[in-house]
Amino acid sequence: MEKLAAEIAEYLEILSSRERLFGIIKDEMLAVKEAYATPRRTQILDADSDVDDEDLIAREDMVVTVSHAGYIKRVPLSTYRAQRRGGKGRSGMQTKEEDFVHRLFVANTHTPVLFFSSLGRAYKEKVWRLPLAAPQARGKALVNMLRWSKRAHHDDHAAAEDESTWATLDVIFATTRGSVRRNKLSDFSDVRRNGIIAMKLDEGEAIVDVATASEAEDVLLTTKDGQCIRFAVPECACSRAARQWACAASISPTATA
Numbered sequence: 563m564e565k566l567a568a569e570i571a572e573y574l575e576i577l578s579s580r581e582r583l584f585g586i587i588k589d590e591m592l593a594v595k596e597a598y599a600t601p602r603r604t605q606i607l608d609a610d611s612d613v614d615d616e617d618l619i620a621r622e623d624m625v626v627t628v629s630h631a632g633y634i635k636r637v638p639l640s641t642y643r644a645q646r647r648g649g650k651g652r653s654g655m656q657t658k659e660e661d662f663v664h665r666l667f668v669a670n671t672h673t674p675v676l677f678f679s680s681l682g683r684a685y686k687e688k689v690w691r692l693p694l695a696a697p698q699a700r701g702k703a704l705v706n707m708l709r710w711s712k713r714a715h716h717d718d719h720a721a722a723e724d725e726s727t728w729a730t731l732d733v734i735f736a737t738t739r740g741s742v743r744r745n746k747l748s749d750f751s752d753v754r755r756n757g758i759i760a761m762k763l764d765e766g767e768a769i770v771d772v773a774t775a776s777e778a779e780d781v782l783l784t785t786k787d788g789q790c791i792r793f794a795v796p797e798c799a800c801s802r803a804a805r806q807w808a809c810a811a812s813i814s815p816t817a818t819a
Contacts, residue, residue: 616672616688616690619671619672619690620671621670621671621672622638622639622640622670622671623638623639623640623668623669623670623671624636624637624638624639624668624669624670624671624689624692625637625638625639625641625642625666625667625668626665626666626667626668626669626675626689626692627663627665627666627701628663628664628665628666628704629661629662629663629664629700629701630661630662630663630664631660631661631703632703632704632705633661633700633701633702633703633704634692634693634701634702634703634704634707635692635693635694635695635699635700635701635702636689636692636693636694636695637694637695637696637697639668641697642697669689670689670724671688671689671690672688672689672690673688673689673724674686674687674688674689674725675687675688675689675692676733676747676750676753677704677708678735678760678769678772679757679769680768680769680770681763681768681769682759682760682761682762682763682768682769683757683758683759683760684750684753684757684758684759684760685708685709685753685757686750686753687707687708692707693707708757709755709756709757725751728746728747728748728750728751729746729747729748730776731746731747731774731775731776732744732745732746732747732774732775732776732777732795732800733745733746733747733750733772733773733774734772734773734774734775734781734795734798735760735761735769735771735772736769736770736771736772736783737761737763737767737768737769737770738767738768738769738770739764739767741763741767742781742783742798742799743761743798743799743800744795744798744799744800745760745800746800747774775795776795777794777795777796778795779794779795780792780793780794780795781793781794781795781798
């Protein structure tokens with residue numbers, strides 16, 4: 563009993579003395595270090611990181627949806643699965659009563675997408691920067707995502723393809739006054755955050771449609787009255803200033819016969 567009483571008295575003394583308590587802890591930690599310590603295998607160096615945010619983004623196919631009112635979103639392609647016969651489908655985008663889905667395409671997260679406003683400015687964003695949303699969500703307004711003029715409305719995405727193929731493709735513009743022009747898609751490889759001028763327009767003129775095509779394709783222009791004209795892509799002027807006049811309401815590139 564005397565031994566137990568002595569141990570209890572010593573433990574109480576240790577607990578009451580902060581200096582002695584930390585001394586015992588230090589001695590025990592040093593003993594563990596000497597018994598089990600191994601040399602560090604990793605090296606910690608001072609160096610600048612060359613890792614970009616984009617390098618951390620996984621390459622994944624996305625379904626990009628753009629509404630007529632200018633709302634955009636991306637949804638992983640894996641979200642949509644094939645349905646059996648008699649399937650009821652699923653909602654792809656929630657829109658307002660007066661809005662509807664205008665464009666839908668599949669692109670990789672690292673694929674650049676070009677946007678053209680009705681005022682003739684071009685904007686560029688990678689797919690991974692587009693808002694990620696649920697299939698039923700409406701998405702985010704382009705005017706809040708891009709430095710979009712409030713006087714402009716969105717028209718179309720012009721390219722959602724690998725930039726290595728841009729040199730072989732043209733982008734065709736059509737305006738409300740029937741002005742048609744084309745540029746190499748590679749002309750828009752370097753686009754600033756606030757956009758660049760894609761096409762100079764006259765007062766009151768606006769872009770109504772944009773499409774990509776190769777020189778082996780034809781362009782079909784139609785009016786709201788049902789008239790149309792078809793011509794080969796090389797026949798369209800290819801210059802920042804040049805124009806070719808035609809009745810244009812929408813563009814649909816077709817393969818040359």
